[in-house]
Each structure stands twice: as structure tokens, then as C-alpha cells.
Amino acid sequence: MVNLVINNIAVTVPEGTTILDAAKKCHIDIPNLCYLEGLNEIGACRVCVVEVEGVERLVTSCNNTVEEGMVIYTNSPKVRNARRNNVELILSQHDATCTTCVRSGNCSLQTIANDLNIIESPFKLEMPHARWTEGFPLVRDYEKCIKCMRCIQVCDHVQSLKVWDVANTGSRTNVDVSHNRRIEESDCALCGQCITHCPVGALRERDDTDKVFEALADKDKVTIVQIAPAVRAAWGEGLGLSREFATVERLAAALRRVGFDYIFDTNFTADLTIMEEGSEFLERLKNADNETFPMFTSCCPGWIRFIKTQYPDMVDQLSTAKSPQQMFGAITKSYYAKLLNVDPSKIFSVSIMPCTAKKYEAGVPVLSDAGAGQDVDVVLTTREVERLIRSEHITVKYLEEEPLDTPLGIGSGAAVIFGATGGVMEAALRSAYFLVTGENPAPDAFKDVRGRKGWKEASFDIAGTTLKVAVASGLGNTRRLIEAIRRGEVEYHFVEIMACPGGCAGGGGQPIWDGKELAEERAEVLYGLDQISNLRFSHENPSITKVYEEFFGSPLSHKSHELLHTDHHAWELDPTKK
Template identity: 70%
Template sequence: MVTVTINHKVYEVEEGSTILDAAASVGIHIPTLCYLKGINEIGACRVCVVELAGKDKLVASCNNRVQEGMVMYTNSPRVREARRGIVELILSQHDCYCSTCVRSGNCGLQRIANDLGILDLPYQRELPVSEWNKRFPLIRDFSKCIKCMRCIQVCDEIQGMHIWNVANTGSRTTVDVTWNRKIEDSDCALCGQCITHCPVGALRERDDTEKAFAALADPDKITVVQIAPSVRAAWGEPFGLPREQATVKRLVAALRRMGFRYIFDTNFAADLTIMEEGSELLEKLGRPEAARFPMFTSCCPGWVRFLKSQYPDMVGNLSSAKSPQQMFGAVAKSYYAELLNVDPKRIYSISVMPCLAKKDECAQKVLNDAGVGQDVDLVLTTREIDRMIRAEHVLVSELEEEEFDMPLGVGTGAAVIFGTTGGVMQAALRSAYYLATGENPDPDAFLEVGGMQGWKEASFRIADRTLRVAVVNGLGNARRMMESIRTGRTTYDFVEVMACPGGCAGGGGQPITDGAEFAQVRGEQLYELDKENTLRFSHENPAVLGAYRDYFEKPLSQRSHKLLHTQHKKWECPLSPYLERNRSDEAY
């Protein structure tokens, strides 16, 4: 510890800590726009400057460290004047139409400008303009970018994708897609981490809420909506609901109040995925000479885009099982249409997902196996459904809980943990053990592959074989694992990969709280829901068993293959510019 004086008071703070962290440790807030601990500590915005006694120049608090006897002022007249001037300059190149911004009320720049009492600008406003494909799931608004570099650092340091970089020089400096590409031609995985770490509204998802409202208003459409596992752990955050109150059943009530016809749980399809994927794994293990190992999970479309763009020769290792979202869409327009006795063309399938890549996934031309257009018509992020709830003036805190519709509203605890890293693997192992032995394991026997660690390995004895597995979250970790597999340093039978750190709980479509990471908290909530569930094995889901009995016959049946599996090689995705261009078409 060292002794420092902050704003005329003496404190003991940790030696070697930054001024920013030291001040925070004693309850003193220093505003900042660009800072992300351990990721972006470059002092680019200069908003966090402080005054040090004996120093002529103000210093950035985010990358200067405390020293014994240091005397500092975090909000002196000199600091306030400098900070105000810096923010005014930023605002002079910023689209300040806050009422039409997706981040209004949740914007770092807006908050700091309000705190500083900035009511007008002394500078002429010059807004940068650039074209962008508004049909792409990821939208960038150049007129809102504050050049904080967060998106670059998150994409480079955490995800290892290098999609963003600095373009131009001087006052024309901005952030743009690398290699002088258009975003739709890039190898962006659509993980959305750049969005969740942007302090302003320069990056956002393509807004599809008007399409959803139009479907709700169309009397000829039967709206069928599914809610992903991780959404239940996050949707209530923007409303200030305590986590114990922001239940999925209260979200069901909100959606029903808005006019959605049938409301189901993606957990049903997650359990269905386990039945298909687990059976596929056991089939491959039974004929290893004809199979490719490791088998990769295929639930995460961000991971699928990554694999196709970075390692196209290994796409054949993906499980052919569709993601739960796509399985549900196919089921809704086939099996469920028969249960309703309606024309499947009338069903309009909507997903509420924590993810941007799901918007791209549902549009893939190959995912139309029910034969009435795309199996999933529309994907809304958690943020979008929250905006729709606000637009409908639904007071969620006053709603009573309501149940999902049946039969596709039944899900198990194994399906709930699909929403966090390691959950798919645990769910798969629970059912694979049963399918191989005829007995249920302890549902908590595979907790070793849980947790926030970026790359986890484990071995489990199932029947007469030892299964070697790995679980990875975050694309930077995925790349390290892939290189290890390709060079032969590691060998696995089964691998789960989630594109986002922490899995879907930290997805790019989840609510944003600037400077806070909630993936672990949300993931822990999903594990609690698993433990509270009376059903903890996918193979015990009565609705899934009923669907096999009445429609699909069994896992990997002919109808199952048609509706619940896909050919990933037919997905469209640009190659990484780092790959050799002379790869044969057959390789990918």
C-alpha cells in the first residue's frame, strides 16, 4: 500500500494501481469514455485527466500509476475546464440527436456531457458520413463514433478477428473495416462484442422491431415466438428489475400482453438438439474409422461463421444438428402446424435471442426445410424485445407471471444451461451417458467443464470408453484451441465452442451496462434454474418424447435428418483475407 492525497484527503491505496483504480477503490469516480480494464488502457479520450501537484500538465488517470506521497485533484477547476473542452470537441464531431439514438439514456458520452452541464457547443459541428449496408445484421454509424478504439481492441485482443482498424489521419481519423472491405464482404463472425463494448450508439444491431410489430398486426399471420435460455437471465436489466423478479414467466406475460399468439421456450428445442447431437456423437464413436474428430457443437452461429471463414477445411467436423433456434423454427412450421391444424404458411416464426449472428443464421438459404419459406422468419435481440416492451408501454414490474404455451413450452434444466459456457457440453454428456448405459448419471457429474475459464479440458468415463472433451468461449480462445488441434498438441472427441465470452449469457445482443460484464452473473443464474428444475435431463423432456413418438419417430430418423439437421458446407460466409486464395471449393 502507498499513501496518497486525493482531493485534500489522505488515503491508503494499492501500490502499482492506476490513478483511476486507486480513486475508485476509495469511492471517488473519475469519468472516462475509452477505458476498458485490461483491454483498452490507451488514454485515447483524455476525459479521465487529473491534476497532480507539482506537474505542469494534466495526466490521464487510466494509464498512470500512483506513487508514494502523490497529491492529486480529480475535479479541480483546471480539470473541469479541460474535461469540458475535450467533451465539447468530441461533441463537435458527434451526431447529438439523442432522442433517435438506440443508446439514449444509456450512453457514456451523453451522461458525461450532462454531468458537465454542456448546454451548447462553441464549435461548428462537422459530422463524418460514410455508406453502410443497412441490411447487414451489424450497423455502424460513423457520425456517432468517438474514436475511443474500444471496438478495435475487443475485436483484436479478446476475439482475435481484426475486423476493425483506424482509417484516415488527422481530423478525418475514424474507425472502419480492415483491408478496405465492406462489412458484408468481411469475415466478421457477428459476435457483437464490439456493440456491447461501444460507449455510444456508433455500433448497434439491425433493428427489426417494425417487422415484428407488422406481423403482430397482420390477422393472417400466426405469430409463434421462442425465447432463448440466456434471455431469461438478462431481459429485466434495463427495467431495473431484481433478477428474482425478472423471470421468464414474467417475460411471457409481457409478450402475451403485446399480442404474440403462441409463446414457447427454446429450451424445448435445446433438449431436442441434445437428443440429435448426442445420438450423432455416439454413432460416430461407434464407427471412428468413418468419422471426423473432434466433433464440434453447432449451436452457436458465430462459431460456425468463424470456422467457415478461418478453418473452412474443418467444417466437416461440425455436428450436422441445427441450432436450437433453427430446430424450433422447422418444428413450428411442420409438427406444430399439424397440431394446430393450420396452413404452415400462416405461421410467422420469431426468435428472441441474445445474439446478432442468429439474424444471419435464420437468413441462410439452406435453412428452409419445412418447405414454407425460411424456418425462422425473424430474430430479435434481447435489446430489441426490451425496446418493443417499452414501445407498448407494458409495465413489467406489475405483471403477474404466466406460463408458456404447450406442448413446446416444456424445457429441462439441461436446456437452461445452454445459455452459458459449458452448458451444452454438460447437457450432452448427461444424455450421452444415459443413451450409452441406460442409466442417468448424477446431473452435476460434469460440472468440471463449467465456469468462465476460456478453455477447459476434461475426460469422463462413459460405458466402456473415456471421452475427451473441451469447452471454449470467446473466439480468441477458439483460435488457440484450433491451432492446438491442427498441430496435434491436443486431441478431443467432442468440443463445445461459444463465440462470446461466457457464452450466450454474454452475447452481443444482450442488454448493455457500460463498464460492467454480467456474463458470469447471468450464467450463475442459469445454473440455479437448472438445479431448481424437476427435469434435469433432455431425454426426460415429455414434450420431446411426445414429438418423437408422434412425428419424428426417433433421433437421426429420416424425418429428423430432414428437419433437424443441416449441411453447414452450404452456408454462405466470406473467407478470412489471411487464408490462401487458392483453396479448392471442395475444401469448404
């Protein structure tokens, strides 16, 4: 243990503790911009500097450790002047028109500048300029970049794709797409982790709220919205609502006031995905001699982009089942259009997703099987829905809960946990067990695939057959798992992959809390909803039974293959091509 004094407070911390963490122990906050624990500890921004008695130069607190007897001042005049000067220099190369920035009110630079009482900058404003690809689902604003390097570190070390890099030298140094490429030429998975780890508004999703407002104002359009499982665990965060209050039923009430005609639950097609994907897996097992294992899940478009660019020879091992989002879009413009007795071309299908890659997926040309344009017209992230609600001046805290519409608003607890890493696997195994044995397992029989660990594996016995399964979240973990499979070090029958660490709960479209990772906390909400659900098996969802009886016939039927499955080889990777 090391003894030191911080701002006249005696502190004892373990050897090797950084000054930043030692200060936190006594509830002293040291502002910082570039720091990400265990990932970006480079002291680039110089905002976290402190004064150490007996040391002439100021010291960065994020990457310097404590020493016995240290006396530290975190906000002395010398520190305050240097910190202010450093922030003013950053602002001299930053577009500070906060009123038109998507991160206004949730920006670390804005907060620090306000705390330092910076009301004017003494330096000449010189911002970098560069052209970005119009229409790409991920948007980069070069004039807002503060060169903190977070996006580089997250993409390199967590997602292993190395999309970003430092460009140019000296005063012209900036962050740009690596290898002098355009973003559409890169291997970007569109996971959005660079967005959620950016401390300012230099990275964001393409905003599609105007398209939704335009459709809502069109009297000839039937507007239908689906809400993804992970959204219900996070949508209220930016509105200051507790998780207990911000239920999916209260979100439904808000969306009705926005003007949507029908509000449904993606959980419905998550259950449908289990029926199709689970049946497909069992068919592959029956024909094991002619199949290559493992079969991979196909719910995550970030993962689809990853395997197509990194391991294209393994694309055939993907399940052919579409994601719940795309199944929902196809059903909306076919089965549900018939129920409503409306022309499918009049339906405007919107999905609310915790994901930026879903914007790409909805625009993939081949995902238009219902024959009325793209099956999903617009994807809004959780953050965009918050902006949608705010722009309509809806005060959610006064809204009562309202049920989702039927029949596409009914989902099981198995569907809810799709939003957590391991949830798709667990839901699939629950129904696979039933499809093989004719009996339900204990609902939590497969909970070994739960948890925060980035790569999990388990074995389960189903009617005398041992199934080896694995779950990975985060593309760096995914790469390690696939490389182990290719080297023959591990063997699995079924593997679930989610591009974002923690699964959709930690998706690139979720609310941003700088320096905090909330995927696990949000996942607990989803598992809690599963526990209290009256339906915990996808195959017991009465709306699923009905849609097969009235429309599809059975899983893997000709019609289900037509509307609910896809050829991933045909997916165009450049979303700007039409």
C-alpha cells in the same frame, strides 16, 4: 504499498495501481470514455485527466500509476475546464440527436456531457459520412463514432478477427472496416462484442421490431415466439427489474400483452438438439476409425461463421445438428402447424435471442426446410424485446407470471444451461451417459466443464470409455484451442464452442452495461434454474418423447435429418445475398 492523497482523502494502495483504480478505492469516480480494463488503456479520450500537484500538465488516470506522496485532484477547476473542452471537441464530430439514438439513456458520452452541464457546444459541427451495407445484421453509424478504439481492441485481442481498424489520418481519422473492405467482405463473425463494448450508439444490431409489429397486426398471421435460455437471465435488466422478479413466466405475460398468439421456450429444442447431437456423437464414436475428431458443437452461428472463414477445412467436424433456434423454426412450421391444423405459410415465427449472429442465421437461405419461407422469420435481440415492451407501454412490475404454452414450452434444466459456456457440453454428456448405459448419471456429474475460464478441458468415463472434452468461449480462445489441436498438442473427442466470452449469457444482443461483464452473474441464474428444475435430463422431457413418437420416429431418422440437420458447407456467408 503506496501512500497518496486524492481529493484530500488519504489512500494506501498496492504499487502499480492506476490513479483511476486508486480513486475507486475511496469511492471517487473519474469519468472516462475509452477505457476498458486490461484491454483499452490508451488515454485516447482525455476525459479521465486529473491534476497532480507539482506536475504542470494534466495526467490521464487510466494508464498512469500512483507514486508515493502523490497529491491528486480529480475535479479541480483546471481538470473540469479541460475535461469539458475535450468532451465539447468530441461532440463537435458526433451526431448528438439523442432522441433517435438506440443508446439514449444508456450512453456514456451523454452521461458525461450532462454531468459537465454542457448545454451547447462552441465548436462547429463536422461529422464524418460513409455508406453502410443496408440490411446487414450489424449496423455502424459513422456519425456517432467517437474514435475510442474499443471495437478495434475487442475484435483484435478478445475475438482475434481484426475486423476494425483506424482509417485515414489527421482530422479525417476514423474507425472503419479493416483493409478497405465492405463489412460483408470481412471475416466478421457477427458476435456483437463490438456493440456491447461501444460506449455510444456507433454500433448496434439491425432493428427488426417493425417487422414484428406488422405481423402482429396481420389477422391472417399466427404469431409464435420462442425465448432463448440466456434471455431469461437478462431481459429485465434494462427495465429495472431484479433477476428474481424478471422470470421467463413474467416475460411470457408481457409478450401476450404485446399480442403474440403462442409463447414457447427454446429450451424445448435445446433438449431436442441434445438428442440429435448426442446421438450423432455416439454414432461417430462407433465409427471412430473413419471419423476425424473432435466433433464440434454447432449451436452458435458466430462460431459457424468463424470456422468457415478461418478454418474451412474443419467444417466437416461440426455436428450437422441445427441450432435450437433453427430446429424450433422448422418444427413450428411442420409439426406444430399440423397440431394447430393451419397452413404453415400463415405462421410467423419470431425468436428472442441474446445474440446478433442469430439474425444472420435465420436468413441463411438453406435454413428453410419446412417449406414455408425461412423457418425463423425474425430474430429479436434481448435489447429489442425491451424496446418492444416499452413501445407497447407495458408496465411489467404489475404483471403476474403466466405459463408458457405447451407442448413446445416445456424444457429441462439441461436445456436452461445452454445459455452458459459449458452448458451444451454438460447437457450432452448427461444424455450421452444415459444413451450408452441406460441409466442417468448424477445431474451434476459433469460440472467440471463449468466456469469462467475461456478454455476448459476434462475427461469423463462413460461405461469404460474415456471421453476427452473441451469448452471454449470467445473466439480468441477458440483460435488458440484449434491451433493447439492442429499442432497435435491436445486431443479431444467433443468440443463446445461459443463465440461470445461467457457463452450466450454474455452475447452481443444482451443488455449493455458499460464497463461491466455480467456473463458470469447471468450464468449463475441459469445454473440455479437447473438446480430447482423437476426435469434435469433432456431425454426425460415428455414433450421430446412425444415429438419423436408422433413425428420424427427417432433421433437421426430420415425426417429428423430433413428438418433438424443442415449442411454447413451450403451456408452463404454474405447475409445481404438472397
